[in-house]
Amino acid sequence: MAKHTTLLLMAIVNILLTSTAATLAKAPAPAANKPTAYEMLGRYGFPPGILPQGVHDYELRPDGSFEVHFSDECKLRIDGQYDIHYSTRVAGNIKNDTISGLEGIKVKVFIAWISIQDVGRDGNELRLHAGIISKSFPVDVFSSSPQCN
Numbered sequence: 001m002a003k004h005t006t007l008l009l010m011a012i013v014n015i016l017l018t019s020t021a022a023t024l025a026k027a028p029a030p031a032a033n034k035p036t037a038y039e040m041l042g043r044y045g046f047p048p049g050i051l052p053q054g055v056h057d058y059e060l061r062p063d064g065s066f067e068v069h070f071s072d073e074c075k076l077r078i079d080g081q082y083d084i085h086y087s088t089r090v091a092g093n094i095k096n097d098t099i100s101g102l103e104g105i106k107v108k109v110f111i112a113w114i115s116i117q118d119v120g121r122d123g124n125e126l127r128l129h130a131g132i133i134s135k136s137f138p139v140d141v142f143s144s145s146p147q148c149n
Contacts, residue, residue, distance in 0.1 A: 036055070037058040037068050038051060038055070038145060040058070040060055044094050044095065044096055044097070044099075046094075046097075046099070046126075047139050047142040048142070048143075049142030049143055049144050050119065051068060051090075051145055052070075052074045052086060052147065052148050053146065053148065054071060055068055056070065056071055057069045060094070063093075064094050064095050065092070065093050067091045068090045069088060069089055070087075070090075072088065072148070073088055074149075075148060075149050076146045076147070076148055076149055077149070078141060078146070082135075083107065084108075085108070086104060086148075087103075087104035088104075090103065090105055097120060097122070098118070098120050098121075099118060099120075100117070100118045101117070101118075102116055109133060114130040114131050116128050116130045121139070124140075125137065126139055
Protein backbone atom coordinates (compact mmCIF):
# COMPACT_ATOMS: atom_id res chain seq x y z
CA MET A 1 0.00 0.00 0.00
CA ALA A 2 2.83 2.40 0.89
CA LYS A 3 4.51 1.66 -2.44
CA HIS A 4 1.33 2.63 -4.37
CA THR A 5 0.92 5.82 -2.32
CA THR A 6 4.53 6.81 -3.01
CA LEU A 7 4.12 6.19 -6.76
CA LEU A 8 0.88 8.18 -6.81
CA LEU A 9 2.51 11.05 -4.91
CA MET A 10 5.49 11.06 -7.33
CA ALA A 11 3.10 11.12 -10.31
CA ILE A 12 1.19 14.10 -8.87
CA VAL A 13 4.43 16.01 -8.17
CA ASN A 14 5.63 15.26 -11.72
CA ILE A 15 2.36 16.58 -13.21
CA LEU A 16 2.53 19.74 -11.09
CA LEU A 17 6.15 20.40 -12.04
CA THR A 18 5.43 19.83 -15.73
CA SER A 19 2.40 22.14 -15.73
CA THR A 20 4.31 24.83 -13.81
CA ALA A 21 7.20 24.66 -16.28
CA ALA A 22 4.79 24.91 -19.22
CA THR A 23 3.06 27.93 -17.65
CA LEU A 24 6.37 29.69 -17.03
CA ALA A 25 7.50 29.01 -20.59
CA LYS A 26 4.37 30.75 -21.94
CA ALA A 27 4.63 33.79 -19.64
CA PRO A 28 5.99 36.93 -21.32
CA ALA A 29 9.47 37.87 -20.28
CA PRO A 30 9.73 41.03 -18.18
CA ALA A 31 10.79 44.11 -20.14
CA ALA A 32 14.52 44.39 -19.67
CA ASN A 33 15.75 47.94 -19.34
CA LYS A 34 12.52 49.52 -20.60
CA PRO A 35 13.28 53.15 -21.44
CA THR A 36 11.45 55.80 -19.46
CA ALA A 37 8.59 57.78 -20.99
CA TYR A 38 10.93 60.78 -21.06
CA GLU A 39 13.57 58.83 -23.01
CA MET A 40 10.90 57.65 -25.46
CA LEU A 41 9.92 61.26 -26.15
CA GLY A 42 13.51 61.94 -27.18
CA ARG A 43 13.42 59.08 -29.66
CA TYR A 44 10.55 60.85 -31.42
CA GLY A 45 12.19 64.28 -31.40
CA PHE A 46 10.51 65.77 -28.32
CA PRO A 47 12.14 67.21 -25.20
CA PRO A 48 11.38 65.47 -21.88
CA GLY A 49 9.76 68.57 -20.40
CA ILE A 50 6.52 68.19 -22.31
CA LEU A 51 5.67 65.68 -19.56
CA PRO A 52 5.87 66.76 -15.93
CA GLN A 53 7.75 64.78 -13.31
CA GLY A 54 5.90 61.82 -11.88
CA VAL A 55 5.17 59.42 -14.74
CA HIS A 56 4.72 56.08 -13.03
CA ASP A 57 3.88 53.98 -16.09
CA TYR A 58 3.40 54.19 -19.82
CA GLU A 59 2.51 51.99 -22.75
CA LEU A 60 3.66 52.62 -26.31
CA ARG A 61 2.10 50.37 -28.92
CA PRO A 62 3.64 49.47 -32.30
CA ASP A 63 1.12 51.70 -34.13
CA GLY A 64 2.35 54.77 -32.19
CA SER A 65 -0.63 55.02 -29.87
CA PHE A 66 0.37 55.56 -26.26
CA GLU A 67 -0.86 56.04 -22.72
CA VAL A 68 1.04 57.73 -19.91
CA HIS A 69 -0.11 57.41 -16.31
CA PHE A 70 0.45 59.68 -13.33
CA SER A 71 -0.45 59.00 -9.70
CA ASP A 72 -2.27 62.33 -9.40
CA GLU A 73 -3.53 65.12 -11.61
CA CYS A 74 -0.97 67.84 -12.24
CA LYS A 75 -1.21 71.58 -12.68
CA LEU A 76 1.76 73.69 -13.65
CA ARG A 77 2.71 76.89 -15.40
CA ILE A 78 4.87 77.06 -18.53
CA ASP A 79 6.67 80.05 -19.92
CA GLY A 80 5.57 82.03 -16.86
CA GLN A 81 2.04 82.62 -18.17
CA TYR A 82 0.24 79.47 -19.33
CA ASP A 83 -1.51 77.17 -16.85
CA ILE A 84 -1.48 73.53 -17.96
CA HIS A 85 -3.47 70.66 -16.45
CA TYR A 86 -2.50 66.99 -16.88
CA SER A 87 -5.03 64.28 -16.03
CA THR A 88 -3.89 61.03 -14.42
CA ARG A 89 -4.04 59.49 -17.93
CA VAL A 90 -2.61 61.14 -21.03
CA ALA A 91 -3.04 59.39 -24.37
CA GLY A 92 -2.52 60.03 -28.06
CA ASN A 93 -0.48 59.00 -31.08
CA ILE A 94 3.19 59.75 -31.59
CA LYS A 95 5.47 59.70 -34.58
CA ASN A 96 8.57 61.67 -35.41
CA ASP A 97 8.03 65.33 -34.53
CA THR A 98 4.22 64.93 -34.17
CA ILE A 99 1.89 64.03 -31.33
CA SER A 100 -1.77 63.93 -32.34
CA GLY A 101 -5.13 62.98 -30.89
CA LEU A 102 -4.07 64.05 -27.41
CA GLU A 103 -6.32 63.34 -24.46
CA GLY A 104 -5.75 64.45 -20.89
CA ILE A 105 -3.90 67.78 -21.29
CA LYS A 106 -5.61 71.19 -21.07
CA VAL A 107 -4.44 74.78 -21.16
CA LYS A 108 -6.22 77.67 -19.50
CA VAL A 109 -7.15 80.40 -21.98
CA PHE A 110 -8.59 83.40 -20.17
CA ILE A 111 -11.13 81.65 -17.90
CA ALA A 112 -11.76 78.47 -19.91
CA TRP A 113 -9.80 75.20 -20.01
CA ILE A 114 -9.23 73.99 -23.59
CA SER A 115 -7.84 70.58 -24.54
CA ILE A 116 -4.47 70.50 -26.25
CA GLN A 117 -5.04 68.29 -29.28
CA ASP A 118 -1.70 68.20 -31.07
CA VAL A 119 1.95 69.04 -30.55
CA GLY A 120 4.37 69.41 -33.43
CA ARG A 121 8.05 70.10 -33.62
CA ASP A 122 9.57 72.25 -36.32
CA GLY A 123 13.29 72.70 -35.75
CA ASN A 124 13.76 74.49 -32.44
CA GLU A 125 10.08 75.30 -32.03
CA LEU A 126 7.20 73.34 -30.50
CA ARG A 127 3.70 74.25 -31.63
CA LEU A 128 0.76 73.37 -29.40
CA HIS A 129 -2.75 73.29 -30.87
CA ALA A 130 -5.81 73.75 -28.65
CA GLY A 131 -9.01 74.13 -30.61
CA ILE A 132 -8.58 77.03 -33.02
CA ILE A 133 -5.70 78.42 -30.97
CA SER A 134 -2.09 77.50 -31.55
CA LYS A 135 1.04 78.77 -29.88
CA SER A 136 4.73 78.19 -30.58
CA PHE A 137 7.39 77.90 -27.90
CA PRO A 138 11.14 77.47 -28.09
CA VAL A 139 12.09 73.82 -27.45
CA ASP A 140 14.32 75.05 -24.60
CA VAL A 141 11.20 75.90 -22.56
CA PHE A 142 10.65 72.13 -22.28
CA SER A 143 14.25 71.03 -21.73
CA SER A 144 13.52 69.61 -18.27
CA SER A 145 10.39 68.11 -16.77
CA PRO A 146 8.55 70.55 -14.55
CA GLN A 147 7.31 69.68 -11.09
CA CYS A 148 3.57 69.79 -10.45
CA ASN A 149 2.13 72.47 -8.16
